[in-house]
Amino acid sequence: MSGILLELKDICKSYRDGSEERVILDGVSLAVGKGEFAAIVGPSGSGKSTFLSVAGLLLTPDRGNVLIGGKDVTGASKGERTMIRRRQLGFIFQSHNLLPYLKTADQLAIVQEKPMREKVSVDELLSELDIADCRDKFPAKMSGGEKQRAAIARAFVNDPDVILADEPTASLDAQRGRLAVEMIRNEVKKRNKAAVMVTHDNRVLDLVDSVYRIDGGKLLKERFE
Numbered sequence: 635m636s637g638i639l640l641e642l643k644d645i646c647k648s649y650r651d652g653s654e655e656r657v658i659l660d661g662v663s664l665a666v667g668k669g670e671f672a673a674i675v676g677p678s679g680s681g682k683s684t685f686l687s688v689a690g691l692l693l694t695p696d697r698g699n700v701l702i703g704g705k706d707v708t709g710a711s712k713g714e715r716t717m718i719r720r721r722q723l724g725f726i727f728q729s730h731n732l733l734p735y736l737k738t739a740d741q742l743a744i745v746q747e748k749p750m751r752e753k754v755s756v757d758e759l760l761s762e763l764d765i766a767d768c769r770d771k772f773p774a775k776m777s778g779g780e781k782q783r784a785a786i787a788r789a790f791v792n793d794p795d796v797i798l799a800d801e802p803t804a805s806l807d808a809q810r811g812r813l814a815v816e817m818i819r820n821e822v823k824k825r826n827k828a829a830v831m832v833t834h835d836n837r838v839l840d841l842v843d844s845v846y847r848i849d850g851g852k853l854l855k856e857r858f859e
């Protein structure tokens with residue numbers, strides 16, 4: 635297998651707006667390798683979340699191919715897509731999306747997919763993200779930063795090849811936002827994963843390896859190291 639963990643090739647996606655067809659993604663391509671942390675920036679409504687949804691197999695493009703771990707999953711069935719999503723992808727959303735009636739350890743336990751011997755220890759992960767003391771707390775008893783870190787822990791629990799984060803710092807202050815992005819970066823570097831983060835926050839762009847801008851349906855590389 636090559637070092638590319640996530641590849642999108644010539645993706646097109648339009649939405650129907652009344653009688654009009656609105657082109658959101660107009661032939662967009664991106665490849666992210668092992669140990670690479672990429673950021674996508676661009677104006678509101680430019681298609682960043684749409685793009686991330688296509689990458690995460692939540693949305694089917696009108697045209698183009700999605701490859702995960704070198705395998706073309708474009709034509710995969712709904713069931714296969716769900717399996718790939720659970721086993722190979724980790725999602726972090728703008729709002730933490732934790733279930734209000736579950737304690738932190740259980741938020742992670744219910745999404746765990748890997749066979750017992752491959753499992754990442756929930757306690758280890760919570761310690762790594764410095765929220766070990768939230769293990770038996772409900773979200774309502776946790777701060778915004780703690781909740782976001784619990785959501786990051788949940789995205790890491792299946793040891794995914796690819797991490798997708800849609801504005802993970804949006805509900806956090808500058809310092810906590812930076813910490814959250816540092817945690818994603820550490821995971822990418824330590825475990826050789828690929829990550830794509832959509833962000834509006836220019837102050838965290840020094841933490842990523844490459845920056846892409848999406849505008850007018852096109853994706854352009856702005857910075858690459």
Ligand SMILES: Nc1ncnc2c1ncn2[C@@H]1O[C@H](COP(=O)(O)OP(=O)(O)OP(=O)(O)O)[C@@H](O)[C@H]1O
Pocket residue numbers: 649650658676677678679680681682683684685
């Ligand atoms: N399911 C849908 N049906 C129709 N139009 C949609 C749908 N989802 C998104 N759109 C439109 O597609 C465009 C791109 O949306 P998207 O959510 O990808 O933008 P974004 O870049 O993530 O914006 P933001 O920075 O505000 O989150 C927007 O104009 C939006 O209104």
Ligand SMILES: [Mg+2]
Pocket residue numbers: 682683684800
């Ligand atoms: Mg968005």
